Amino acid sequence: TGTLYPALHLCPVERSPCTGTQRLRSGGGHTQACAHTLPCARVCSRALLSMGEDADTRKINHSFLRDHNYVTEADIISTVEFNQTGELLATGDKGGRVVIFQREPECNNEPYCQGEYNVYSTFQSHEPEFDYLKSLEIEEKINKIRWLPQQNAAHFLLSTNDKTIKLWKVSERDKRPEGYNLKDEEGRLKDVSTVTSLQVPVLKPMDLMVEVSPRRVFANAHTYHVNSISVNSDCETYMSADDLRINLWHLAITDRSFNIVDIKPANMEELTEVITAAEFHPHHCHLFVYSSSKGTLRLCDMRAAALCDKHAKLFEEPEDPSNRSFFSEIISSISDVKFSHSGRYLLTRDYLTVKVWDLNMENKPMETYQVHDYLRSKLCSLYENDCIFDKFECAWNGSDSVIMTGAYNNFFRMFDRNTKRDVTLEASRESSKPRAVLKPRRVCAGGKRRKDDISVDSLDFTKKILHTAWHPAENIIAIAATNNLYIFQDKVNSEMH
Amino acid sequence: MAQRVVTPYPATVPPTVSDVSDTALCSPRRYMLGKGAKRKHEENEDELEGAAPAPASGEPADGPSKASYTLQRQTIFNMSLMKLYSQRAPADASLERRVLINNMLRRIQDELKQEGALRPLLLPASSPPEDPLCPATATTSPSDGTPSAPLSTEAQSKDKNGSQRPGGSASPAEERTSAADPAPPNGLDMSPSAPPSSSPSSSSGFLTDLALDDILFADIDTSMYDFDPCTSGAGAGPPKVAPVVTADDLVKTLSPYSGGSPSSGPSQPFKMDLAELDHIMEVLVGS
Numbered sequence: 001t002g003t004l005y006p007a008l009h010l011c012p013v014e015r016s017p018c019t020g021t022q023r024l025r026s027g028g029g030h031t032q033a034c035a036h037t038l039p040c041a042r043v044c045s046r047a048l049l050s051m052g053e054d055a056d057t058r059k060i061n062h063s064f065l066r067d068h069n070y071v072t073e074a075d076i077i078s079t080v081e082f083n084q085t086g087e088l089l090a091t092g093d094k095g096g097r098v099v100i101f102q103r104e105p106e107c108n109n110e111p112y113c114q115g116e117y118n119v120y121s122t123f124q125s126h127e128p129e130f131d132y133l134k135s136l137e138i139e140e141k142i143n144k145i146r147w148l149p150q151q152n153a154a155h156f157l158l159s160t161n162d163k164t165i166k167l168w169k170v171s172e173r174d175k176r177p178e179g180y181n182l183k184d185e186e187g188r189l190k191d192v193s194t195v196t197s198l199q200v201p202v203l204k205p206m207d208l209m210v211e212v213s214p215r216r217v218f219a220n221a222h223t224y225h226v227n228s229i230s231v232n233s234d235c236e237t238y239m240s241a242d243d244l245r246i247n248l249w250h251l252a253i254t255d256r257s258f259n260i261v262d263i264k265p266a267n268m269e270e271l272t273e274v275i276t277a278a279e280f281h282p283h284h285c286h287l288f289v290y291s292s293s294k295g296t297l298r299l300c301d302m303r304a305a306a307l308c309d310k311h312a313k314l315f316e317e318p319e320d321p322s323n324r325s326f327f328s329e330i331i332s333s334i335s336d337v338k339f340s341h342s343g344r345y346l347l348t349r350d351y352l353t354v355k356v357w358d359l360n361m362e363n364k365p366m367e368t369y370q371v372h373d374y375l376r377s378k379l380c381s382l383y384e385n386d387c388i389f390d391k392f393e394c395a396w397n398g399s400d401s402v403i404m405t406g407a408y409n410n411f412f413r414m415f416d417r418n419t420k421r422d423v424t425l426e427a428s429r430e431s432s433k434p435r436a437v438l439k440p441r442r443v444c445a446g447g448k449r450r451k452d453d454i455s456v457d458s459l460d461f462t463k464k465i466l467h468t469a470w471h472p473a474e475n476i477i478a479i480a481a482t483n484n485l486y487i488f489q490d491k492v493n494s495e496m497h
Numbered sequence: 498m499a500q501r502v503v504t505p506y507p508a509t510v511p512p513t514v515s516d517v518s519d520t521a522l523c524s525p526r527r528y529m530l531g532k533g534a535k536r537k538h539e540e541n542e543d544e545l546e547g548a549a550p551a552p553a554s555g556e557p558a559d560g561p562s563k564a565s566y567t568l569q570r571q572t573i574f575n576m577s578l579m580k581l582y583s584q585r586a587p588a589d590a591s592l593e594r595r596v597l598i599n600n601m602l603r604r605i606q607d608e609l610k611q612e613g614a615l616r617p618l619l620l621p622a623s624s625p626p627e628d629p630l631c632p633a634t635a636t637t638s639p640s641d642g643t644p645s646a647p648l649s650t651e652a653q654s655k656d657k658n659g660s661q662r663p664g665g666s667a668s669p670a671e672e673r674t675s676a677a678d679p680a681p682p683n684g685l686d687m688s689p690s691a692p693p694s695s696s697p698s699s700s701s702g703f704l705t706d707l708a709l710d711d712i713l714f715a716d717i718d719t720s721m722y723d724f725d726p727c728t729s730g731a732g733a734g735p736p737k738v739a740p741v742v743t744a745d746d747l748v749k750t751l752s753p754y755s756g757g758s759p760s761s762g763p764s765q766p767f768k769m770d771l772a773e774l775d776h777i778m779e780v781l782v783g784s
Contacts, residue, residue, distance in 0.1 A: 274593045329597065
């Protein structure tokens with residue numbers, strides 16, 4: 001019942017991220033800056049499944065989107081990630097900021113306001129730096145965010161830019177102690193001579209505050225650019241992958257890491273392949289997979305050796321001779337790899353397709369889905385304008401039955417593995433009018449063109465959806481479109497809760 | 498046939514970055530439709546039809562002619578060089594991008610080498626119509642970077658080709674290169690301490706072929722690539738930027754194909770190859 005295919009109702013609701021900063025207290029000394037520089041055009045929208053008569057009774061409780069036509073580079077969202085429960089959603093942007101959204105608890109009298117995501121906290125995770133030894137600028141752009149499994153009231157997340165990984169603690173505080181003997185209300189030391197009686201400090205309720213504080217900084221371990229981080233299922237270690245190496249860290253130890261993969265040739269002139277993504281198995285803490293720019297996937301077993309030079313399995317599909325071209329290698333480069341929740345399958349994204357691999361079958365993928373095959377005849381132009389190097393991510397739904405990935409023109413694609421149906425949807429503010437129906441879109445690649453079809457020639461290649469995330473259990477998806485975040489929700493599914 | 502009309506190189510390139518829809522380079526038919534200089538080459542094109550694969554278009558059967566294939570290849574080659582060495586490229590750009598572009602250059606370079614060595618040995622230069630190697634040489638296997646299987650049958654030829662290397666490295670061109678630029682830039686090398694190429698016998702690393710690399714990747718005055726054929730050559734009509742790159746320049750760039758081997762191997766293939774390259778350049782600059 002839970003697929004996202006039928007017409008979707010959109011209930012776009014603006015969430016000014018600035019509201020979150022009122023509850024925010026300094027975490028690491030950088031947080032104050034967020035209040036004014038946050039992108040105001042982040043959009044949280046809800047897409048509700050199925051057209052019902054009840055649509056008319058739906059309450060739109062917020063005004064529509066604020067006009068925000070300009071986009072600064074820093075506002076561009078560079079990663080999106082739900083936590084393990086789906087209660088929190090974190091986004092990172094090119095300005096080094098992290099914005100955390102929290103799903104509001106359900107309210108019984110207003111069934112349609114349940115489950116909306118509001119800004120919970122914002123903080124500056126990374127700052128631009130300069131490597132004086134190599135004379136290189138280090139961007140503050142957040143490349144990836146990963147949540148740690150929750151183990152107490154606080155939440156922890158890892159964020160990384162090109163070089164440095166940071167562990168952040170996100171915690172709430174709604175009480176504060178009052179009545180110290182040696183300090184006054186502002187925290188200043190009292191003159192001891194004025195203290196005539198002793199009292200017991202008490203905790204008094206106060207407005208809820210979300211505190212974000214840096215707990216660990218894992219630096220100086222990557223020569224190249226970190227493209228992936230992945231928390232191990234043992235909850236104690238994580239790995240970070242750059243273009244040529246993968247390091248294994250203990251979450252509590254910052255001064256050393258173990259190099260578990262190194263594909264750097266002794267002579268860099270012989271370099272023909274780079275690591276593009278890496279992820280731990282969701283259940284087996286000794287297994288991980290990494291993908292390469294040559295379209296291969298390597299599954300490694302850390303029990304075999306400390307340095308996983310030899311893979312346990314190599315997943316690779318032979319090139320189709322009929323599709324061979326100058327660009328074969330480039331379009332086969334894997335931009336993202338994700339284990340299914342079950343751990344049985346792997347999902348990979350290359351430039352034109354998404355593929356599902358069975359861990360037990362190395363010679364070819366189980367399923368291959370065309371994301372935008374109509375671009376195959378335009379590869380030369382896409383090479384010329386560098387779009388061919390865009391790194392699209394991919395995502396599983398909670399039951400591993402549907403997969404999702406982004407495309408150009410603010411389109412994103414979903415593929416139902418059971419019914420083999422696929423749909424193209426658009427994340428745009430124009431189509432995000434209140435109660436608008438999120439209609440399937442169709443790209444016309446030659447041949448007869450139906451009404452409302454988009455011709456390939458009119459696709460906007462500057463509007464690309466690279467980052468998507470799917471709620472771990474429910475049909476809620478988060479789509480990053482340049483500086484906007486869209487959250488679409490499946491009504492049928494949400495009503496089951 | 499219409500295929501005889503070939504659009505001059507810059508005009509066939511997509512005019513603007515935003516105009517991604519332009520399929521000029523990818524669709525062989527555009528070459529046929531384009532206005533431009535008539536080809537002077539006497540190659541028997543009718544026989545060439547269908548011999549070459551449809552390299553970048555994915556269109557089967559009635560693929561482009563050999564000429565448009567080489568034209569496209571040269572265009573991609575130039576484009577790749579510009580991508581690697583353009584001033585506009587960020588200094589700290591993605592390593593993946595650089596590796597992929599470099600692989601593209603290696604593949605085309607390898608293809609040129611294969612053709613340069615093989616065609617004259619296998620086919621008379623006057624009638625090279627049916628080139629059975631073309632489908633195989635179009636790309637190399639993505640897995641290991643070595644030429645794909647069918648080429649292995651030409652091992653002997655490759656050996657000859659390989660034997661050119663020592664001779665090539667001592668060529669005047671190489672010496673000129675060394676004198677002019679003792680530290681040739683490497684598109685990939687991020688660590689200055691990396692040792693120079695030391696494994697010319699490596700089957701996969703043909704970039705380590707110093708004779709070719711230093712000239713192809715270092716001796717090139719990249720300023721002549723500063724023009725962007727893809728953005729400046731918009732529209733039809735005579736190519737405005739063509740004079741920037743003269744055929745001489747490009748042929749000089751590719752000189753190892755002609756003057757690489759005074760000491761070993763037959764020099765004949767390279768002369769013929771030069772003639773062909775010369776022709777390509779003629780087409781490219783629309784002369």
